Amino acid sequence: MTKVEEILAKLVAFPVLGGESNLSIIHWIRDYLTDHNIEVRLVPNEEGTKASLHCRIGPAIDGGFILSGHTDVVPVKGQDWDTDPFVLTDSNDGKLYGRGSCDMKAFIACCLAVVPDMTGADLRKPIYFAFSYDEEVGCLAAPELVKAISDHYQETPAYAIIGEPSMLEPIVGQKGICIFETTVNGSAGHSSRIRQEVSAIHESARLVLWLENKMNELVNRGHIDERFHPPHTSIHCGTFKGGIAPNVIADQCSFHWDVRTIPMDSADEIFKEFEAHCRERETELQKVFPGFEIKSEKHHPVVPHLDTSEDAEIVKIIKELSQNDQLDTVSYAAEAGQFAEGGYPAVICGPGDIAQAHRANEFVSREQLAKGVEMLQRLVDRLS
Numbered sequence: 124m125t126k127v128e129e130i131l132a133k134l135v136a137f138p139v140l141g142g143e144s145n146l147s148i149i150h151w152i153r154d155y156l157t158d159h160n161i162e163v164r165l166v167p168n169e170e171g172t173k174a175s176l177h178c179r180i181g182p183a184i185d186g187g188f189i190l191s192g193h194t195d196v197v198p199v200k201g202q203d204w205d206t207d208p209f210v211l212t213d214s215n216d217g218k219l220y221g222r223g224s225c226d227m228k229a230f231i232a233c234c235l236a237v238v239p240d241m242t243g244a245d246l247r248k249p250i251y252f253a254f255s256y257d258e259e260v261g262c263l264a265a266p267e268l269v270k271a272i273s274d275h276y277q278e279t280p281a282y283a284i285i286g287e288p289s290m291l292e293p294i295v296g297q298k299g300i301c302i303f304e305t306t307v308n309g310s311a312g313h314s315s316r317i318r319q320e321v322s323a324i325h326e327s328a329r330l331v332l333w334l335e336n337k338m339n340e341l342v343n344r345g346h347i348d349e350r351f352h353p354p355h356t357s358i359h360c361g362t363f364k365g366g367i368a369p370n371v372i373a374d375q376c377s378f379h380w381d382v383r384t385i386p387m388d389s390a391d392e393i394f395k396e397f398e399a400h401c402r403e404r405e406t407e408l409q410k411v412f413p414g415f416e417i418k419s420e421k422h423h424p425v426v427p428h429l430d431t432s433e434d435a436e437i438v439k440i441i442k443e444l445s446q447n448d449q450l451d452t453v454s455y456a457a458e459a460g461q462f463a464e465g466g467y468p469a470v471i472c473g474p475g476d477i478a479q480a481h482r483a484n485e486f487v488s489r490e491q492l493a494k495g496v497e498m499l500q501r502l503v504d505r506l507s
């Protein structure tokens with residue numbers, strides 16, 4: 124095994140899922156960095172059960188590069204694995220199997236493997252590591268980590284590279300994601316009284332259709348961005364709960380919906396319009412049942428979109444570093460939007476294929492892993 128593969132094997136052996144304590148893996152990474160004489164800062168959650176990590180290698184000078192990764196992975200439950208998902212397994216087909224081998228411990232392993240090159244080089248500009256937790260359950264830790272970096276360092280890093288699997292293709296755009304929950308309170312009664320009562324289910328169904336119509340309206344108004352698939356903002360209702368029996372009018376119904384925005388649209392705008400529509404419905408239906416109510420809340424935090432200009436300096440640089448000219452966009456969520464929002468122009472570029480992520484027999488090819496190391500070595504060369 125090469126050094127990066129050995130490190131990846133260590134990382135994969137920590138079965139830290141999104142939402143769980145990541146202290147085991149983050150302490151291992153901290154100790155590895157400390158052994159290389161790097162000063163490490165942990166950014167714990169309130170309960171002290173999880174922590175992100177950041178550190179600087181090189182001088183305290185403006186213009187450095189943040190390398191970002193997450194330490195958590197998605198569950199393996201119910202998946203049909205051929206190998207132990209938490210033992211990195213070399214199946215002699217050029218692929219290394221294991222949960223997180225691709226998403227995204229591969230990039231963290233590359234970062235750690237290149238540490239000796241970084242500390243050994245005479246860096247003119249610094250390199251920062253920013254490793255988070257709970258990315259897989261909604262990019263929960265990134266906002267605090269970004270803030271901790273801004274607050275802690277007197278100098279200002281210039282760019283962020285988020286090493287999500289992209290086959291080392293630079294990704295300059297990502298959709299924003301917002302999740303909402305809406306609860307409707309109607310009046311209960313015998314189902315035969317549907318004309319006299321207000322069914323929370325019927326009203327919720329109308330609201331879901333309103334949301335779908337809103338999506339179609341945006342498309343019809345030409346809100347199209349061909350860089351994304353689908354090329355428009357999507358609005359979708361994913362859970363719908365209410366009612367107790369076929370013959371009882373439901374007095375409660377709630378549903379979750381998500382909005383995945385292209386950069387030209389705003390989830391907050393859509394939400395505002397939805398709320399205005401809800402107030403109209405309330406006024407109308409309170410004539411039938413005075414207690415009728417629709418309440419919605421936004422689930423925090425939201426993932427902002429990423430829209431790095433193709434002419435941005437970081438894009439030119441990442442093309443050189445990755446030796447890939449092809450720019451792409453993705454529809455999945457990553458921490459790139461949060462770094463960009465925090466003032467660090469960001470791109471996603473990391474080893475492995477996102478198609479392998481989150482499924483059984485996830486793997487990273489040894490070739491991608493080696494190329495990931497080469498990309499970071501080129502970064503070191505560029506900065507020395």
Ligand SMILES: [Zn+2]
Nearest residue numbers: 193226227287
């Ligand atoms: Zn990931």
